[in-house]
Structures are given as structure tokens and as C-alpha cells.
Amino acid sequence: MNQNKPVVGITMGDAAGVGPEIILKSLAYEEMYQISAPLVIGDSKVLERAKSFVNSELVIKSVSAEELDQVSYQFGTVHCLDLNLLPSDLPVGQVSPDAGHAAFEYLRTAIELAKEQKIDAICTAPLNKEALQKGGHKYPGHTEILADLTDTEDFSMMLSAPNLKVIHVTTHVGIIDAVKMINPERVYHVIKLAHETLEKAGISSPKIAVCGINPHAGESGLFGYGEEEEKVIPGVEKAQAEGINAVGPLPADTLFFRAVRGDFDIVVAMYHDQGHGPVKVLGLDAGVNITVGLPIIRTSVDHGTAFDIAGKGIADEKSLMEAMRQAVELAPKK
Numbered sequence: 027m028n029q030n031k032p033v034v035g036i037t038m039g040d041a042a043g044v045g046p047e048i049i050l051k052s053l054a055y056e057e058m059y060q061i062s063a064p065l066v067i068g069d070s071k072v073l074e075r076a077k078s079f080v081n082s083e084l085v086i087k088s089v090s091a092e093e094l095d096q097v098s099y100q101f102g103t104v105h106c107l108d109l110n111l112l113p114s115d116l117p118v119g120q121v122s123p124d125a126g127h128a129a130f131e132y133l134r135t136a137i138e139l140a141k142e143q144k145i146d147a148i149c150t151a152p153l154n155k156e157a158l159q160k161g162g163h164k165y166p167g168h169t170e171i172l173a174d175l176t177d178t179e180d181f182s183m184m185l186s187a188p189n190l191k192v193i194h195v196t197t198h199v200g201i202i203d204a205v206k207m208i209n210p211e212r213v214y215h216v217i218k219l220a221h222e223t224l225e226k227a228g229i230s231s232p233k234i235a236v237c238g239i240n241p242h243a244g245e246s247g248l249f250g251y252g253e254e255e256e257k258v259i260p261g262v263e264k265a266q267a268e269g270i271n272a273v274g275p276l277p278a279d280t281l282f283f284r285a286v287r288g289d290f291d292i293v294v295a296m297y298h299d300q301g302h303g304p305v306k307v308l309g310l311d312a313g314v315n316i317t318v319g320l321p322i323i324r325t326s327v328d329h330g331t332a333f334d335i336a337g338k339g340i341a342d343e344k345s346l347m348e349a350m351r352q353a354v355e356l357a358p359k360k
Contacts, residue, residue, distance in 0.1 A: 031062050034357070036066050036151065036350075037129070039132070040129045042121070043119075043151075045152060047339060061354045062350060064350070065106075066106040073106055087106065088106055089105050126160055126162075133168065133171055134171075148322060151326075166198035173320070178321065183318070186313070196212075208297075211261065220318075221270045234291065235276055238275035262274050313328030314345065315327065
């Protein structure tokens, strides 16, 4: 019923945030229906309420999992797999254990649908980590839930923005813990994930640049305690020995400029802020978060729940739209 377009399951994320609004604003563009069959996984009544926030005239139609094969995705009607977990008067812009639990359930349901090949990709609206934890789910974020529920050990977060792609060796851990966690095997695996992901996307022998850990990539032992020599260089050399076009470790302060200029296809960042900072400088509305290494396709906005503007109808939908486009690009071709 979807004219061979990929079915993209859009999880609502934390319903107290801007997720419901940016979903409706995105699905008000006919392009989203031209490229995909979008299925919202969340709460229909929360979407109905969000219509008033964004002055939407879209029709919300609840569907069950059993009805998915019969859905005809047409512009103007938003189909929602209604889990019916939240009240319509859920407070907006506040941390809520109920909303945190619901966000987990939306994602868990999407993962099951993807495993069963009832949807072709998952695109996630933002969740709130505090609400998630208070809702009884002790995960740092989406990526770790996805890895756990798909039994994936070798995964990484990739951020994609215009002219820059970044993949991470470590993500949601403190900087001291991150340095402890970096080791040659992990560096090698992330380089390999980057290589395989870009080759699947049609880039032959992608140019991969690897960041150092310390300023100036340690500058031959001047900074740090030999972390580059111990933790990074052996991983780079192992990848190179397999014919992967990787270089590094290179100083992060100049590397990202060179990558945006076009010298490299992707940058391997050692820790969260090293990779996230440059991407977000390019614009919060331009970045897309992609979990690499999973058996299913998952893309996401690269911004948070924005509780401060939730319910005002002013949240920008561009990142979600770009995440949808990336999901379509990466989804298995029918």
C-alpha cells in the first residue's frame, strides 16, 4: 500500500518536548510523502493537541500494528501507531517520568517493527535523558537503547551535516572515563564502521581522518602521557593494513576545518564534544544523528527536547526533515 516507498517509523520521543510539533511541521511538507511512507509511533491524542501549537490542519488517524499492511500513506493524513500511554493534558516543557517511559516504549516498539520488517527505518524525535531515567530506564540515550535491544556490541554515533560527517569512538561518558575507554581495538572498529558505512553510501575508498586525544595530537609526547601512541596509532595502523584509507592521529583544532574544506570524507572523533562541537557550529537545524553498526537503520535529529520552547509552535523542523531524508537514503531498497 506504500507504493514501494520505504516505511519510516518516526518515534515521538519525549512528548513533553518539541517532538510532536516538529513531526507535524515536517509532515506538512508533501516531499516527505513523495520520498517515504511516514508512520508516527506515539500517542494520537498528544499529536492532536500539538496541532493547536502549530496551527496544523493535518488529519491524525490512529492505526494498530495489525493494520499496518493495509495503510495507504497519503499527504494530508498522519498515521499514528497509537500506544495510548499518555494523557492529553501532559504538562508541556517539564520533566515527566511518564513521558520518559513512553519515549522508551515508542522506541522499543519501533525496534520490534524494524526487526519484523514492518518498517524499513527508524527516525527518532528527541527524548529527555532525565525523564528517561526517572521513567525507569537507565540508559544514557537513544543509541544505547538501540544497541541493547538489537544485541549490538560494535556500534557508533555518526553525525552528518553539510560538508561534514563525524563518527565517535566514545559518546555519552565523562571526559576522564572517555580517555580510559579509548583503546586501539575500539579505534580500529570505528574506523572500519566509517569505511563500511560510506562505501555502502556509494563513496569508493573514503578518506578517513582520525583525531588525536590531546592538543596537537600529543605533539610527539609534549602533551599528555603518550595516549596517541598507546591508544590511537595501533588502531589506525591496523585499519591501514587492511587497505582502509585512514590517516591520523591529527590535531582536532585544524582537522575539522580541513574536513569541511573537503580534504576528508569523515572524521573519527575520540569523545563526545570533540565531534559534536564542530557539527553544531554548522547549525543545529542541519545536523543528523545516525547510529552506525545496527542491524536496522536509525537516524535522528541532532538536538534536544527544547523544553523551553515546547508548546509554542516555534521549534524548527529542518533537522527532522533531514533525518527523514537520510533514513530514506539508508533504508534497504525495495
